[in-house]
Amino acid sequence: MTPQPQSPPAKITRLQGRAIPLVGNDIDTDRIIPARFLKCVTFDGLGDHVFADDRAQLNGNHAFDQPQYQGATVLLVNRNFGCGSSREHAPQAIARWGIQAIIGESFAEIFFGNCLAMGIPCLLADSATVTALQAQVKADPTATVTVDVANRQVTCGDFSASLILADGPQQMLTQGTWDACGQLVAQADAIAATAERLPYVAWAAA
Numbered sequence: 386m387t388p389q390p391q392s393p394p395a396k397i398t399r400l401q402g403r404a405i406p407l408v409g410n411d412i413d414t415d416r417i418i419p420a421r422f423l424k425c426v427t428f429d430g431l432g433d434h435v436f437a438d439d440r441a442q443l444n445g446n447h448a449f450d451q452p453q454y455q456g457a458t459v460l461l462v463n464r465n466f467g468c469g470s471s472r473e474h475a476p477q478a479i480a481r482w483g484i485q486a487i488i489g490e491s492f493a494e495i496f497f498g499n500c501l502a503m504g505i506p507c508l509l510a511d512s513a514t515v516t517a518l519q520a521q522v523k524a525d526p527t528a529t530v531t532v533d534v535a536n537r538q539v540t541c542g543d544f545s546a547s548l549i550l551a552d553g554p555q556q557m558l559t560q561g562t563w564d565a566c567g568q569l570v571a572q573a574d575a576i577a578a579t580a581e582r583l584p585y586v587a588w589a590a591a
Contacts, residue, residue, distance in 0.1 A: 397504055398535040399423065400486045400568045402458030405448050406519035412462065413469030413494065417476040431474060432481030432540040435534050449482065453526035462489035463512075467496025484489050486532045488548065501554050504563050506527060506534050509549035517544060535559050 387554040422434045440447040448454055460479065465473060466489045476499045479487075486506045500507050510518075521541050522528055531540045534555065537548045550558075 387460045395504065396490040397506060397558040397563070398533075400458065400506070400532045400534070401529060402485065403454070403456060404459040404461050404518070404522045404530040404541070405454040405457035405484075406461045406522050407448050408463060410464040410490075411468055414467055414472050414475040414493075416467050417467065420438045420473065422478075423472060423474055425474075426479040428474065428481065430481075431478040431530060432483070435478040435482045456483065457526075458483055458485040459532060460484045460487045460489075461515060461522065462487060463515060464490040466490075466492050468493040468499075471495040471499075471501075476503055476505060478518050480505055486520065486534075488515065488532065497554075501557065501563055502565070504558065505560055506532065506550065506554075508532065508534070508537065508539070510539070510546060514539075514546040517546075 396461050398407055416436060416439055418431060418435060418439050422431060422437070425431065436447060436449050439511055440450050443450070446449075451517055466487070475496060480503055484505070486508070487500065489510050491509065492500075492507050518530070518539065518541060521544055522530070525542075528541050532548075533539070534550065537550050537555065539546055554563075
């Protein structure tokens with residue numbers, strides 16, 4: 386069956402919302418979504434189990450449980466976030482909890498790539514910037530954080546700072562080309578037309 390054309394992926398240029406500070410270095414994917422939740426057939430419901438073990442240990446005091454951060458869409462993290470195994474369930478769980486963008490000091494490469502494939506910008510900031518943002522959000526959880534992907538900038542009240550995002554990922558996000566599968570489906574007619582012109586495809590079909 387020929388896939389039906391769909392709308393192209395959204396262009397992600399600017400995101401705005403409340404933030405959640407998650408303090409700590411080397412938070413790995415096993416902590417983000419423990420291995421026992423990887424048996425799921427789909428990613429549905431993973432958001433309920435994000436940081437499940439950490440949250441259980443902190444007995445309601447984990448940032449993802451605290452009432453003032455519910456509904457936050459921007460995650461503020463520190464160094465080497467998403468390290469460990471390459472499980473794509475980690476960014477899926479974070480996204481299904483409600484996170485749309487992450488600002489951190491550094492990210493594990495595979496975690497960064499998995500986020501990009503879902504349209505979740507992971508932007509870098511120096512330690513002073515991340516610490517200042519985390520402190521500001523802790524002081525005022527209602528503060529709005531604006532993540533300007535197009536201009537690589539973050540603002541929160543009077544605070545403003547530059548962010549780092551390589552040209553390739555930045556262009557993929559702002560031009561709406563981050564979803565490779567979505568692009569293929571959206572161009573189903575063009576792909577079928579090209580296939581019809583290829584002699585070896587026509588021969589195989591016959």
